[in-house]
Amino acid sequence: MTSVQLWALLPLLIATASIVATMLAIAVYRHHRFCASVTVGGMNLALIAVVYDLITGDNLAVPVTGLMTVDAAARFGMVLILVTTLGVLTLCHAYFEGYKRNREEIYLLIGLGTLGALTLACATHTATLLVGIELLSLPMVAGVAYSMDERRAIEGGIKYLILSAAASAALFFGVALIYAHIGSLDLSAMSQALSAASLDQPLVLAGAAMMIAGLGFKLSLVPFHQWTPDVYESAPTPITAYLATVSKLGVFVVVLRLFHYGSSPISPLILTALVGLAVASMLVGSLLALRQNNLKRLLAYSSIAHFGYLTIVLAVPGDESLRAAGVYLATYLVTSLGVFGVMALVSSPMGERDAEHIDDYRGLFWRRPYLTSILTAMLLSLAGIPLTAGFIGKFAVISAGVGAAQWLLVGSLIVSSAISIYYYLRIVSALFSAVAAGSERVSEPMGWAQSFGGLMLVVAMIVMLWLGVYPQPLYLLSGQLAQH
Amino acid sequence: MVEFAFYVAGTVALFSTVMVVVNTHPVHALLYMVLSLLSVAMVFFTLGAPFAGALEVVVYAGAIMVLFVFVVMMLNLGAKTVAQERSWLTASGWVGPLVLSAILLVQLLLVLEPLQTTAPIGTTVIDAKQVGIALFGPYLLAVELASTLLLAGLVAAYHLGRQDD
Numbered sequence: 117m118t119s120v121q122l123w124a125l126l127p128l129l130i131a132t133a134s135i136v137a138t139m140l141a142i143a144v145y146r147h148h149r150f151c152a153s154v155t156v157g158g159m160n161l162a163l164i165a166v167v168y169d170l171i172t173g174d175n176l177a178v179p180v181t182g183l184m185t186v187d188a189a190a191r192f193g194m195v196l197i198l199v200t201t202l203g204v205l206t207l208c209h210a211y212f213e214g215y216k217r218n219r220e221e222i223y224l225l226i227g228l229g230t231l232g233a234l235t236l237a238c239a240t241h242t243a244t245l246l247v248g249i250e251l252l253s254l255p256m257v258a259g260v261a262y263s264m265d266e267r268r269a270i271e272g273g274i275k276y277l278i279l280s281a282a283a284s285a286a287l288f289f290g291v292a293l294i295y296a297h298i299g300s301l302d303l304s305a306m307s308q309a310l311s312a313a314s315l316d317q318p319l320v321l322a323g324a325a326m327m328i329a330g331l332g333f334k335l336s337l338v339p340f341h342q343w344t345p346d347v348y349e350s351a352p353t354p355i356t357a358y359l360a361t362v363s364k365l366g367v368f369v370v371v372l373r374l375f376h377y378g379s380s381p382i383s384p385l386i387l388t389a390l391v392g393l394a395v396a397s398m399l400v401g402s403l404l405a406l407r408q409n410n411l412k413r414l415l416a417y418s419s420i421a422h423f424g425y426l427t428i429v430l431a432v433p434g435d436e437s438l439r440a441a442g443v444y445l446a447t448y449l450v451t452s453l454g455v456f457g458v459m460a461l462v463s464s465p466m467g468e469r470d471a472e473h474i475d476d477y478r479g480l481f482w483r484r485p486y487l488t489s490i491l492t493a494m495l496l497s498l499a500g501i502p503l504t505a506g507f508i509g510k511f512a513v514i515s516a517g518v519g520a521a522q523w524l525l526v527g528s529l530i531v532s533s534a535i536s537i538y539y540y541l542r543i544v545s546a547l548f549s550a551v552a553a554g555s556e557r558v559s560e561p562m563g564w565a566q567s568f569g570g571l572m573l574v575v576a577m578i579v580m581l582w583l584g585v586y587p588q589p590l591y592l593l594s595g596q597l598a599q600h
Numbered sequence: 601m602v603e604f605a606f607y608v609a610g611t612v613a614l615f616s617t618v619m620v621v622v623n624t625h626p627v628h629a630l631l632y633m634v635l636s637l638l639s640v641a642m643v644f645f646t647l648g649a650p651f652a653g654a655l656e657v658v659v660y661a662g663a664i665m666v667l668f669v670f671v672v673m674m675l676n677l678g679a680k681t682v683a684q685e686r687s688w689l690t691a692s693g694w695v696g697p698l699v700l701s702a703i704l705l706v707q708l709l710l711v712l713e714p715l716q717t718t719a720p721i722g723t724t725v726i727d728a729k730q731v732g733i734a735l736f737g738p739y740l741l742a743v744e745l746a747s748t749l750l751l752a753g754l755v756a757a758y759h760l761g762r763q764d765d
Contacts, residue, residue, distance in 0.1 A: 135751070
């Protein structure tokens with residue numbers, strides 16, 4: 117390996133080193149804040165390494181041993197992954213302060229998962245794809261089941277373990293079938309085979325179907341979505357945030373490489389499958405969210421719908437839709453992080469049970485005015501109200517869809533958004549509803565850890581509003597995704 | 601000859617895997633599972649990947665055997681257990697796996713017989729040296745990442761398997 121390659125891999129090396137450092141810190145002495153800061157420091161260094169490459173213009177594609185390529189798209193993905201991970205880590209610190217048993221392993225698990233996501237962002241070979249996907253899911257099994265005293269957590273962990281293993285098996289089987297046809301494990305060769313798939317290639321078609329099923333599970337697209345609400349509900353809230361953001365982001369970068377970067381437009385057969393998945397995800401996600409009283413389940417269904425919106429970009433060839441994907445991902449990440457962040461802080465420090473029923477949030481404004489304001493803004497952004505980041509993301513995706521005359525997809529998006537406004541506003545109205553006399557205006561005290569998470573949320577809200585008002589820099593940055 | 605061996609081993613693999621799923625007795629199902637792994641190893645042999653076949657036997661069949669040992673160790677020994685084990689050793693439990701593994705053994709001996717034409721189905725034979733060169737050459741990063749994957753499994757198992765103190 118040359119120094120250029122090592123330099124390009126620096127973020128992954130730093131992330132690995134920070135995992136080892138956290139492990140050693142835990143081995144020496146279990147100190148919650150210290151272990152957390154070791155991981156946070158490592159992830160910050162990795163972020164600096166990526167951003168340095170991005171802004172010095174040294175943005176060449178560096179192939180590393182044929183398994184990975186660190187190109188502009190990979191760097192863009194890594195920035196999003198690391199920033200979101202840092203957000204989740206601050207939430208973890210506030211949340212797990214109240215956990216009675218070993219608190220420090222969560223940072224190891226999140227660090228390992230993030231290493232998997234970074235691997236996925238750079239993957240150009242199915243070997244790295246497979247290892248990356250496993251590295252992203254396996255630590256999160258322990259993350260979902262982290263508070264083992266609860267029966268619910270164990271149940272969620274087992275569900276996630278078995279279902280994600282089955283999805284990985286389907287994905288690997290699909291890869292093997294396509295390999296049997298083309299004789300290459302490169303993602304670019306796979307992508308070409310996928311874009312040239314026709315009815316007289318049964319191996320490629322069967323392989324593509326299994327790969328779509330496996331990846332669709334990881335992105336929780338309908339009809340591979342059933343695990344999502346259960347697992348989101350049983351996981352501790354910061355882990356739910358991680359599952360909804362970093363896990364899906366890492367997989368989606370690979371999906372773009374597989375289904376979008378081919379030189380030729382996508383095969384009509386696969387296009388039909390993707391359109392079907394997208395329409396089903398948007399409509400089913402929104403309709404099922406209508407009847408939820410549990411906020412985590414509601415957000416799980418809403419994330420299903422959101423990834424349905426995002427799937428539109430896969431149906432539209434060209435660089436413009438990649439840019440739309442970048443914009444959408446960034447806005448979705450900051451908004452989701454904000455919503456789950458407020459939920460984590462309201463539930464912090466971890467008590468008997470997370471605040472997740474809509475009744476827990478009734479009249480929250482009178483108890484926690486600042487957090488509630490952030491939550492309101494974030495929910496409006498999820499609904500896609502103008503002047504918020506969510507509007508810009510939806511706008512980008514719709515313009516990509518309209519440009520390619522994908523009217524079915526755009527129509528479903530509009531119907532689904534209209535439905536979604538109802539259930540988001542239902543939460544907002546609960547937040548501001550009147551409460552019994554005597555319990556108004558009690559701002560609960562916030563500890564050091566909580567205020568750190570609060571700071572992160574304020575930053576997230578500023579970023580969210582800024583993106584909504586002045587999205588130009590994000591559009592420019594998202595152009596990186598098109599430079600593969 | 602080798603192609604015939606491939607199809608027989610494949611059939612044994614399919615049959616024994618179905619038996620793993622439909623068998624209601626866990627220990628009998630495990631017997632079939634060992635058999636399924638052995639027949640997959642045989643498939644690897646016939647495809648010209650003897651190293652992968654040997655690994656399949658050592659790692660998977662070996663690991664399953666360890667699982668067996670654990671099951672036996674966790675049982676409380678006593679008169680009741682003896683009766684229980686006797687009831688497990690009825691002919692219906694072990695005749696099937698025995699016959700099938702005998703088939704595999706005969707196959708293996710036939711394929712190893714040097715007088716036969718034993719060219720594998722695949723065009724090349726991949727030996728251990730080539731596997732090693734591939735692992736520590738072009739696939740080095742995958743090996744390193746797999747090691748962190750093992751670390752992830754270790755941390756997860758440590759956290760989830762810890763007893764309350």
